[in-house]
Amino acid sequence: MPLYHNDDQAMLADTARGFIAEEGNIAKQLRHWRDRDCKDGFGHGLWKQMAEMGFTGMLVSEADGGLGMGHVEAGIVLEEIGRNLTPSPFLTSSVLAATALNHGSDDIKGRYLPGLIAGDHVFAVAIDETAKHRPSRIATRAEKSGNGFRLTGSKSFVIQGSSADMIVVAARTSGADDDADGITLFAVPKDASGMSHDAVRLVDTSMATHTKFDGVELDGDAVIGEIDGGRAVLDAMLLAGRVGAAAEGVGVASGAMDMTVDYLKQRKQFGKLIGEFQALQHRASHLYSEVEIARAVTIKAQQLLDAGSQQADLMASVAKAKVAKTARLAVQEGVQMHGGIGMTDEYDIGLYMKRDRALAEFLGDAYFHANRVAELSGY
């Protein structure tokens, strides 16, 4: 398959670009909700509009009411979300949680997918337990209790945890904290008693929670997939989420780059446009090269994932690491080349810097994934 969008995908990209630039732009969403100190950190109206566009159920099969599209398509939407810094539950709900639910029983799909597809519900995922992404270690426990389970432990960096109608929680049903096996995924509803959130605002104005499970009683039908066999589903979620986060990161990087290159063509000093200075031209050209490469490896990872290739896992980590490095470069160069104005809240470039920081951390940063590339390559 050639590494560019086919006609349908190009059309989707046009639609998504126009729609998100119009409805999801920084003034209308990120600044709007931030300046009102919104506790959700995103707008439900836009989520509903995304449902009308068909985005919310992109990765859900047609049989289950979705569009049955792949990760190239989800990536198209995510890149525009990234470019516009649009606060949205898309990545956690429509990519990560949807991937988990796609592995679930008809019953659990029927319970949750319609609300997602309609844009009425928002889902979160609770994987990390420490400040760094370490999914190999899951200590939160779910003990058998009656017909169901009792969930005990804590999770952090649960994006939109307190607004979520349901949280997909990775818990241990057997074995030791570092075992690969013995993981089970649960769909924990909003009102589950014994679940409490400590909500925190993050640097990019998104909301996350430290979530505690203090003997939360769950029915057996809260299980997504197999009991003790959740690692495979968790891995599938992580894979989809990482490739999705990479796509969003490409959008962040190119949004920051475009703003910066525009600025180089407007700002004058020493009687010249600053874009005439070769020192800045070379840095901009270098950044352009990196962004192109980040985009290329991301579409490669998307295609491998859609094709069910064994190589997808490695390429997902390459993409996540490459994009994290590239977006970091883009926002740093962006702020620097804007000079003093780059440090002001009024100007958007700093918002890109803050978003990059949070997005890169999500599901493993460049160091985590470079290390993973080494491990998967055998060193």
Place this chain on the structure above:
Amino acid sequence: MADLETFRSETRAWLEANCPAEMREPVRDEDDIYWGGRRATFKNDAQKAWFEACLAKGYTVPAWPKEYGGAGLSPEQAKVLREEMGRISARPPLSSFGIWMLGPALLHFGTEGQKQRFLNEIARGEIRWCQGYSEPGSGSDLVSLQTYGDDQGDHWIVNGQKVWTSYADQADWIFCLVRTDKTDKYKGITFMLYDMASEGVSTKPILLISGNSPFCETFFDNVKVPKSYGDDCPAYVGQVNRGWDVAKYLLGHEREMISGAGGGDRTAAIGAAMKRASARTGDDVDPVLRAELAMFDVDALAYTAMGEKFLDEIKVGKAHPAQPNMMKYVGTELNKRRHELMMAVGGSRSLEWDSEDTGGGKPARGWLRTKANSIEGGTSEVMLNVIAKRILDLPGA
């Protein structure tokens, strides 16, 4: 699609039957490359057998039309062949400036007579070409070149000097940029083709830091260049005084080639191989070095995807015309980084300059050679200038 899969399985079987084991090792140095030409000799029987098998099949230049010595493969088939050769690390059967540079120029600008003659000679490995562009006073600012061809009616008398002419001392013919009009900088250059055995051509090898002398100073002292080599076969490509158009077109190809966009050694990940190499000598890789290897592999694997995307987009005309400059810039900087890391993993052994163990100092000489990657064919700084101007449209670039 189905046809392509058939082609893939046929190709795989053909390679299996025809590519000798010795030719399935990555190219380590100059000796492993077969350049062709009047004075060419094969290094061993395997090299000869592999060359001849490919020649018979049109695989020395697979994507060229059959009438010019190629196999007439479609871009998709050529990609399959490249992938299948890559899969078994098959070496190119024939390498030359004719294949990489003059050939594409002739395919684009050449007359039928030129194509019939020169492309077939290149495909068969009969004539080895060198590239006469750079001059002592004209490197990055190539268009300022001064080598002059004085019009004498049916021929030119060429005088001047070229420098950094790769393999000029081993080449049979030269494609050479010669000023034919001193009043117009850009529209005063002719892209000439002539025999290095012509009277008045001399070469002097230049010794490099790698200890090798792959290139020369080339002098032209009243060299008589006829304007035509026969029917429909002019001695220049394109039009007289419009050689800069050809040169510019070719620089794209050269940059693409140096970029390693087609995959292969230049873009591969190295961490795993480095770990094995250091284990063989009883060494280990420091954790911080391992981390750098991992970061390198991320960049190298991402760049490999970029190369694939770039070639896919070129095929359908989607790539930005200046994109080869980006590929060249990134690919060569990566290759330099790769060799820095290989030297670090190799430790003191990689410092050895002529020991048998190191095959005569291959690690060190190879490392030094890569430093030219970001100079030859346009420097990294020039690539960045071109990106700034043609892609980012920055002012005054």
